[in-house]
Amino acid sequence: QLQLQESGPGLVKPSETLSLTCTVSGGSISTRNYYWGLIRQPPGKGLEWIGSVYYTGSTYYSTSLKSRATISVDTSKNQFSLKLNSVTAADTAVYYCARHTPFVGIAARGWFDSWGQGTLVTVSS
Amino acid sequence: FMLTQPRSVSESPGKTVTISCIRSGGNIGSNYVQWYQQRPGSAPTTVIYEDYQRPSGVPDRFSASIDSSSNSASLSISGLKTEDEADYYCQSYDSTNAIGVFGGGTKLTVL
Numbered sequence: 087q088l089q090l091q092e093s094g095p096g097l098v099k100p101s102e103t104l105s106l107t108c109t110v111s112g113g114s115i116s117t118r119n120y121y122w123g124l125i126r127q128p129p130g131k132g133l134e135w136i137g138s139v140y141y142t143g144s145t146y147y148s149t150s151l152k153s154r155a156t157i158s159v160d161t162s163k164n165q166f167s168l169k170l171n172s173v174t175a176a177d178t179a180v181y182y183c184a185r186h187t188p189f190v191g192i193a194a195r196g197w198f199d200s201w202g203q204g205t206l207v208t209v210s211s
Numbered sequence: 212f213m214l215t216q217p218r219s220v221s222e223s224p225g226k227t228v229t230i231s232c233i234r235s236g237g238n239i240g241s242n243y244v245q246w247y248q249q250r251p252g253s254a255p256t257t258v259i260y261e262d263y264q265r266p267s268g269v270p271d272r273f274s275a276s277i278d279s280s281s282n283s284a285s286l287s288i289s290g291l292k293t294e295d296e297a298d299y300y301c302q303s304y305d306s307t308n309a310i311g312v313f314g315g316g317t318k319l320t321v322l
Contacts, residue, residue, distance in 0.1 A: 123311065133247075133255065133300055135311035146309040182254060189304040189311060195261055196304035196311065197245050201254040 088113040090183040090202035098177075098209050104170040108183030108202060115164045116141040119193045121186050122166045124157060126179040127204070134179075138186065139166050146189065173209045180204040212236030214301050214314035221320040227289040230317045232301035234282050242303045244284040246275060249298045249316075258299075259286060288319075296321045 094106040108122065115122060123138035137147035139157045147155055151170070159166040170177060183202040187195035215233045222228040232244065244262050247255035257266050259275040262284070272289045284303075288295055301314040 125311075125313075132316040133302075133313040135313060138311070148310060149308075186311070189309045190306050194304070194306055195243050196302070197243065197257070197260045198247070198255075198302065198311075199257060199260070201256070204254050 088185065088200045090185065090200060092181060092183050092202045092205040094181075094205060094207065096206060096208060098173055098207060099211050100174055100209055101172055104168070104173050104177060104207055104209070106168045106170075106181055106205070106207070108166050108168075110164045110166075110185075115159065115166065116161050119188060121146075121188060122159065123184050123186050123198065124155075124168045125182045125184055125198070126177075127182070128176075128179040133182075136168065136170075136181075138189075175209050178207065178209045180206050212305060212312060214303060214312055216299075216301060216314040216317045218315070219318040219320065221322055222291055224291050224293060224321055226291050227287060228291060228319065230286045230288075230299055230301075230319070232284040232286070232314050234284075234303070237305070238279070239277055239282045239284060239303075240279050242306055244275070244277065245302045246273075246284075246286045247300045247302065249300065251297075255300060291321050293321050295319060 089111045091109045098104045121138040124136040139159045156169045182204045184198040185200040186198040213235045246259035249255040258273045263275045298316045300316045
């Protein structure tokens with residue numbers, strides 16, 4: 087059974103860079119026609135898609151975060167990672183890793199079918 | 212584009228409730244719609260995918276539809292149980308710009 091596990095510092099200082107790693111187990115991150123995404127949820131608020139990466143390294147980002155976010159993949163470790171720079175208190179959220187089917191092309195379904203448990207990242211001095 | 216949901220709905224046990232998800236910008240039928248259930252402190256789980264498909268393990272009390280005339284999707288839950296009380300999110304995507312989009316979420320109260 088596919089499992090995703092988020093890891094990273096639970097506390098980040100304002101203006102610094104938030105780093106988060108998602109480890110995939112029970113399946114290969116190099117599986118074709120699956121993308122690996124990051125979604126966040128501020129306390130008491132809704133879900134926000136941050137961006138996604140394919141095993142080849144191709145990336146997609148939300149319009150609002152693309153200037154600060156970088157998502158990368160390490161197929162040798164079956165991991166993908168998020169770096170979000172210049173963070174503020176507004177970036178405080180539970181961050182989720184998830185697998186999804188493509189947004190583009192003949193196989194486009196856009197379904198987030200497996201999720202990690204999420205990890206709370208607090209931005210505070 | 213945006214997906215707009217009511218912030219909250221409430222209904223009694225045993226009744227049927229419907230949650231709407233209105234797409235502004237583009238045709239609702241252009242991209243599949245998913246619905247997720249999220250209980251407090253837990254990650255979202257799928258109750259509907261690809262407009263109206265149910266994952267194994269999701270009871271047939273959950274159903275969904277697409278209405279092109281109102282450019283919206285709807286999730287219906289019949290025979291409401293207290294365990295259905297949760298937040299529900301619709302989700303779709305923009306194939307042109309390769310962007311994922313979530314609705315704002317609806318808090319369902321079963322009382």
